[in-house]
Each structure stands twice: as C-alpha cells, then as structure tokens.
Amino acid sequence: MNLKIFDKRNIIRVLSAVLSLALVGLVAFSPLPASSAQESLDDLKQQYSDLEKEVAENEKKLKQVESQISTNEEKLKTISKDIDTIKSQITILDQRINVLDGSISELRPQITTLNKQIEKVEENIDELTAEIEESQQLAQETQDKLLERIREDYMVGGNATMIELLLSSEDLSTFLARMELMDRVSENDEQLIKDMEKRAEELNALKEEADVQKADLQIKKGLLDSKMNQLRSNQYDLESSRSAASSKQATLDNRYAQVNELLGELDEDSEEYQRQIARQRAEMEVLSREIDNYIAQNGSSQGEEVPQEYLVNRQSAGLIWPVPYSNTAVTCGFGYYSNGQPHYGTDIVVRDANGNNISNGKNIVAAQSGKVIRAINNGGYNSGYGNYCIIDHGNGMLTLYAHCKTLTVYEGQIVSQGQKIGEIGLTGNTTGYHLHFEVRIKNADGSVSRVNAMNYVSP
Numbered sequence: 001m002n003l004k005i006f007d008k009r010n011i012i013r014v015l016s017a018v019l020s021l022a023l024v025g026l027v028a029f030s031p032l033p034a035s036s037a038q039e040s041l042d043d044l045k046q047q048y049s050d051l052e053k054e055v056a057e058n059e060k061k062l063k064q065v066e067s068q069i070s071t072n073e074e075k076l077k078t079i080s081k082d083i084d085t086i087k088s089q090i091t092i093l094d095q096r097i098n099v100l101d102g103s104i105s106e107l108r109p110q111i112t113t114l115n116k117q118i119e120k121v122e123e124n125i126d127e128l129t130a131e132i133e134e135s136q137q138l139a140q141e142t143q144d145k146l147l148e149r150i151r152e153d154y155m156v157g158g159n160a161t162m163i164e165l166l167l168s169s170e171d172l173s174t175f176l177a178r179m180e181l182m183d184r185v186s187e188n189d190e191q192l193i194k195d196m197e198k199r200a201e202e203l204n205a206l207k208e209e210a211d212v213q214k215a216d217l218q219i220k221k222g223l224l225d226s227k228m229n230q231l232r233s234n235q236y237d238l239e240s241s242r243s244a245a246s247s248k249q250a251t252l253d254n255r256y257a258q259v260n261e262l263l264g265e266l267d268e269d270s271e272e273y274q275r276q277i278a279r280q281r282a283e284m285e286v287l288s289r290e291i292d293n294y295i296a297q298n299g300s301s302q303g304e305e306v307p308q309e310y311l312v313n314r315q316s317a318g319l320i321w322p323v324p325y326s327n328t329a330v331t332c333g334f335g336y337y338s339n340g341q342p343h344y345g346t347d348i349v350v351r352d353a354n355g356n357n358i359s360n361g362k363n364i365v366a367a368q369s370g371k372v373i374r375a376i377n378n379g380g381y382n383s384g385y386g387n388y389c390i391i392d393h394g395n396g397m398l399t400l401y402a403h404c405k406t407l408t409v410y411e412g413q414i415v416s417q418g419q420k421i422g423e424i425g426l427t428g429n430t431t432g433y434h435l436h437f438e439v440r441i442k443n444a445d446g447s448v449s450r451v452n453a454m455n456y457v458s459p
C-alpha cells in the first residue's frame with residue numbers, strides 16, 4: 001500500500017492497525033469452535049485463500065480511492081494557489097483604488113474653488129452689463145431730450161434740412177460733432193454727453209477684463225474637469241476589474257468547497273476499505289493459527305514421526321516438480337559435489353533446445369500446498385542460500401528453494417501446489433543460475449533430516 005498523504009490518514013491507519021491487533025488478540029484467546037477442528041486443512045486453506053483474494057480486491061479499491069484522493073488534493077492545491085493569486089490581485093486593485101480615491105478627493109475642492117471664482121466673476125460681469133445698459137439708456141434719454149429741444153428751436157426757425165441731418169446721426173459722437181458745427185448746443189449739454197461717453201468706455205473696459213478673467217478660469221476648470229474625468233474613468237475601470245476578480249474568487253471558493261467535500265467522502269471510503277482490510281486480515285490471522293494448529297496436531301510442528309510411506313512412495317507425498325518447464329535438468333544431485341563436499345539439495349536448471357542454461361528469471365512453484373514458514377528476500381548471502389524460502393506442507397514435510405532472483409511469497413503466507421513462489425536467480429553461494437531444491441523431513445525428536453528430493457519427485 002502506498003502510505004503518504006495526510007497525517008490524519010496515517011493516524012487512522014495506525015489506529016486501524018492497533019484495532020486489528022486487538023481483534024486478533026480477542027479472537028486468538030477465544031476458544032475455537034469444536035467444528036473447526038474437524039475442518040480439513042484444505043478447507044482452511046481454501047477459506048484463507050478466499051480471504052486473501054478479498055483483501056487483494058479491497059486493497060486494489062483502496063489504492064484507487066487513494067489515487068483519487070491524491071488527484072483531488074492536487075486540484076485543491078491548484079485552486080488554493082489560484083485563490084491566493086486572485087486575492088493578491090484584489091489587494092493591489094484595492095490599493096490603486098484607494099490612491100485614486102485620494103486623488104479625486106484632492107481634486108474635488110480645487111474644482112469647487114474654481115467654480116466659486118467663476119461664479120463671482122460672472123456676478124461681476126452681470127453687474128457691469130447692467131450698468132452698461134443703464135448708462136446706455138441714460139445716454140439715449142439725454143439724446144432724445146436734446147433732440148426734442150433742438151427740434152422745437154428749429155421748427156420756429158423753419159430749417160427742416162438741419163433737423164433731418166441731426167436725426168440721421170448714428171451715435172452721440174456724430175450727433176455732437178454736427179451740433180458743434182451748428183453751434184447750437186450749450187456748454188453744459190456737451191459736458192454731460194462727454195461724461196456719459198467716458199463712463200460707458202470705462203464700463204466696457206471693466207467688462208472686457210472680467211470676460212478675460214472668466215475665460216481664464218474656464219480654461220483652468222476645463223483642465224481640472226478633464227483630469228477629474230480621467231480619474232473617474234480609471235476608477236470605473238479599476239472597480240470593474242475588482243468586481244470581476246471578486247466574482248472569480250467566489251467561483252474558486254465554491255470549487256474549493258466542492259473538491260474539499262469530495263475529498264471528505266473519499267476519506268470516508270478509504271477509511272471504510274481500511275477497516276474492511278483490517279477485519280479480513282484479522283480473520284486471516286485466526287485462520288492461519290488454525291492452520292498452524294492443524295499442522296501441529298497432524299504434522300511437522302509436533303515432530304511426529306514421518307509416515308514411512310512418504311519415504312518409499314513418492315505418490316503419497318504428492319510433490320510436483322518445482323520448475324514447471326518441459327526442458328529441465330538436474331546439474332548436481334543430492335549427496336556430494338564433485339569436490340567431495342556434501343550437497344543436501346537438488347540443483348535444477350532450465351535449458352533451451354541447444355542445451356543453454358536459460359534459467360534466469362524462470363518461475364519456481366510450490367511443490368505442494370502449505371505454509372511459508374520462512375521467506376528471506378533481502379538479496380544477502382544468507383548462509384549461501386541467497387534469497388530463499390521454506391514451505392511447511394504438514395505431515396512433517398518441508399521444502400526449501402534457494403538462490404532465488406526474487407521471492408513472490410511472504411512469511412506466513414498459505415500457498416497452494418503449483419503456485420508461483422519466486423524466480424530462479426544467482427543469489428548466495430552459486431556460480432550459475434539454478435534452483436537449489438531441498439526436501440526436509442521432521443523427525444520424531446524434532447530434528448530435521450535433509451533427504452533426496454528425487455525420492456519424492458522427478459521432472
């Protein structure tokens with residue numbers, strides 16, 4: 001199983017392990033049902049192997065769930081990163097909006113001041129305009145009165161042409177010039193008209209000045225207004241960006257919550273599978289003990305004498321050749337090496353049609369069903385055996401498989417006859433690829449004899 005992921009899950013694993021141990025303890029101490037003693041070893045092995053399959057199935061499902069968990073955790077990480085990014089974008093946008101708000105607040109009183117100034121100038125212009133109108137009206141009235149008086153004088157004198165001429169004057173100055181020519185206007189009248197004319201000029205000058213001032217202020221105000229418009233438009237842009245970012249964050253938050261919820265469900269599934277596996281393993285442990293008991297009562301562990309027929313009748317032992325290939329050969333038999341050293345096993349190789357040794361990696365199978373009581377797969381020397389395993393078949397019979405490239409069984413595993421247990425290799429004390437195969441018989445006194453495998457089995 002792949003143990004990584006969160007602490008929480010590891011804690012749950014440890015708890016389930018403790019729980020299953022406790023369960024095993026409970027079951028182990030409770031007396032076995034009477035009927036189970038009668039169950040044959042094969043039945044027990046069958047139950048064990050069924051459970052083993054269920055565990056494998058559950059472990060497969062657990063692996064799938066865990067891979068989904070890790071996929072979703074990756075997703076969660078990505079979403080989390082995206083949320084952080086968008087949050088920092090929002091922070092930056094907020095800062096910029098704040099700066100902009102500050103600029104707008106600074107600009108606003110300047111515009112207000114300018115507006116007030118413009119208002120004042122406009123008032124001034126209005127007053128001047130009124131005064132100009134008033135003085136123009138006064139001039140008109142004065143002119144009318146003068147004209148009236150002159151007309152009366154001339155009506156008496158009868159000079160109609162002069163009257164026509166005067167009446168056709170466009171303005172006061174022309175009128176006065178003509179009057180002077182006629183020498184009819186009194187000094188007093190002339191002064192009055194000249195004063196009025198001067199006043200009109202002054203007023204016009206003042207108004208012109210005010211107009212210039214107003215135009216000036218309006219240019220300034222125009223600049224500020226356009227600056228303000230620019231700021232407002234920037235503010236609008238920033239605020240729409242911010243609102244887009246906010247809604248994106250909301251979407252991401254939502255997605256995060258969904259994935260998180262899914263993860264919670266997957267966690268529950270994972271825990272459930274782990275509970276099931278722990279339960280099944282506990283049951284397997286119980287079965288394994290029952291098998292041990294059975295073997296102890298009927299075979300090797302109690303050290304009963306090996307039934308004589310095993311030694312004489314290979315059919316009774318029921319072993320099969322542990323290297324399941326058509327072209328195998330024994331390169332060194334039980335007894336002695338060519339150098340005189342004792343050899344307790346049977347060395348088996350696989351050959352091709354040309355007689356070449358093609359043993360490397362070839363399958364090794366269990367010669368008989370039984371329980372793996374030793375499985376050393378560390379690649380070490382191991383007293384010359386290299387990677388090796390021993391299977392206890394009950395009835396005082398055990399088999400050993402040495403120099404393996406690798407083992408595919410573990411200690412305590414129940415195996416059936418013909419099941420692959422490893423591959424031929426070159427580990428330990430060996431110069432060529434081969435299987436070193438031993439048959440061991442447990443004696444009544446508990447000692448173990450290594451016997452010639454060829455008495456029990458042949459290619």
Ligand SMILES: [Zn+2]
Nearest residue numbers: 345346347436
């Ligand atoms: Zn050997």
